[in-house]
Amino acid sequence: MTEVILFIAVGVIAIAAAVLMLLSENAVHSALFLIVNFACVAFFYLMLNAPFLAMIQIAVYAGAIMVLFLFVIMLLGAEKLGESTRQFRWLAPLALALSAAFLLIVGVAIVQGQIDLRGPVTREPLLRVVHAVEDAGPVDVYANGERVAANVSFGDASAFEPVLPGEYTISLTQPGTETVIANSAATVLASSEGDSATAFTAIASGDAGAPVINVIPNNIESVEARSARVTVYNAYNGLDAVNLVDFASPNDLNDDRVVISDLPAGETVVLPLLPEDTSVNGWAFVDAANAENVLFRMDNPEVYSIARDTSQLLILGGEQVISGADTLVRPVVIPLVTKAVSSFGGPQSIGQLLFTRYMLPFQLIALLLLAAMIGAIVLTHKESAVPRRRDVRRVVSKPLAAAIGAQTGTDVLAATPVEDTPQLPENQPAGD
């Protein structure tokens, strides 16, 4: 509701500014009303999820183009130029009538054109599956009977696939066969309104005897600059709950910090945004009941690191390890790092499109700008108005000349050479 009120209010201001721009006698007032109109249009861009364009509108249109207009208006003194009577008296009524007709036709076309029947297109939800079932080999992943990924081995995840919103049952099968290893409950994957990309991760955990597939929503939207979003999922069934502890330094027991406490199996926790290169060297999962029982240390910096603009999912699962005659389940942390999806209309997404697919028009328009700059310089160049020396006549005052002539006996004015190049001394007056 507030959106509609804002739209109507700013729309009225924009139209009023445009009308006043047309009616104003003073060109400077018209330029200022046009700036108000541009500011209203920038506000509309913000309402339409185009923040980059809103800033560019203010910077380029209101900040550069209108300033150039104002410079030229002041330079030419155009605000003083009045409007003379038109050549054709019938021009004004005809223009008004034609404009009204045009507006009527366009209005009918817009209202009858049923633009919004299709409704706003939202992004399809993304789905990926992580294989963390303890003792199963590579699996194929099926969602509602359709294969989503093939040959996913332990610790790997399929890539994010867009799926139509709806209810899904994720199942894992042996590759190449129809034998179903695990089935998930029917979960609804809904798309979201607007521009956010909803992503879901289905985590298959447990052991081959009792596998469990849990679908969790995963936030992969853009994060603040140079930080990462870390989500932690506990898929380890051996214990009731785990803690994630940061053993900052291995020797000092006083600077241990509990990052997550009491995370039961099957639950998810989203950590607050971590700046890039936060060291997770000292992080470890421990048993919530017994702090001495360290399940897994994330001390391999090549595998566990926080990179910028990523969304990371850490899954604590169990990996089956055969040592000797026993098969043990060893806890392991699976990191899944995805690049955060840039928001619609933001500078990153515009840049991703502009500098890959539309590089050629971008360069052509840059050339156009250069040509326009050179054209503007050439058009406004003036020949310099320095008077030429040839046109300057030597000016001698007449009374002085007459007095000298009376003394020397010659007519000084007539004898004075006009050109400034020195003459050969043929007619030199007597006495210099």
Add this chain to the structure above:
Amino acid sequence: MVQTEAFVMLSAVLFVLGMMGVLLRRNAILVFMSVELMLNAANLALVAFARQWNQLEGHLFVFFVMTVAAAEVAVGLALIVAIFRTKQSINIDELHQMEG
């Protein structure tokens, strides 16, 4: 969410206002500003449809239109300044030297 039709209707109104400015005003700079208004109206329609169909190409096209408008304004105003130097007037009724 405000309907796309509302934005396109507003864009049409602004475009018609700009058109009337081009037809009715005699000052060359005013005509130029009305052309900028029409370009802005077109940009608004482009961004409205880009949101409707969730495609960023609409924003890119607006980017290009803005750039071309800036280039056009630079050259056009330079022309007006050059004309003003010779004719001392920017009333478009008097600028008809290229007539046959």
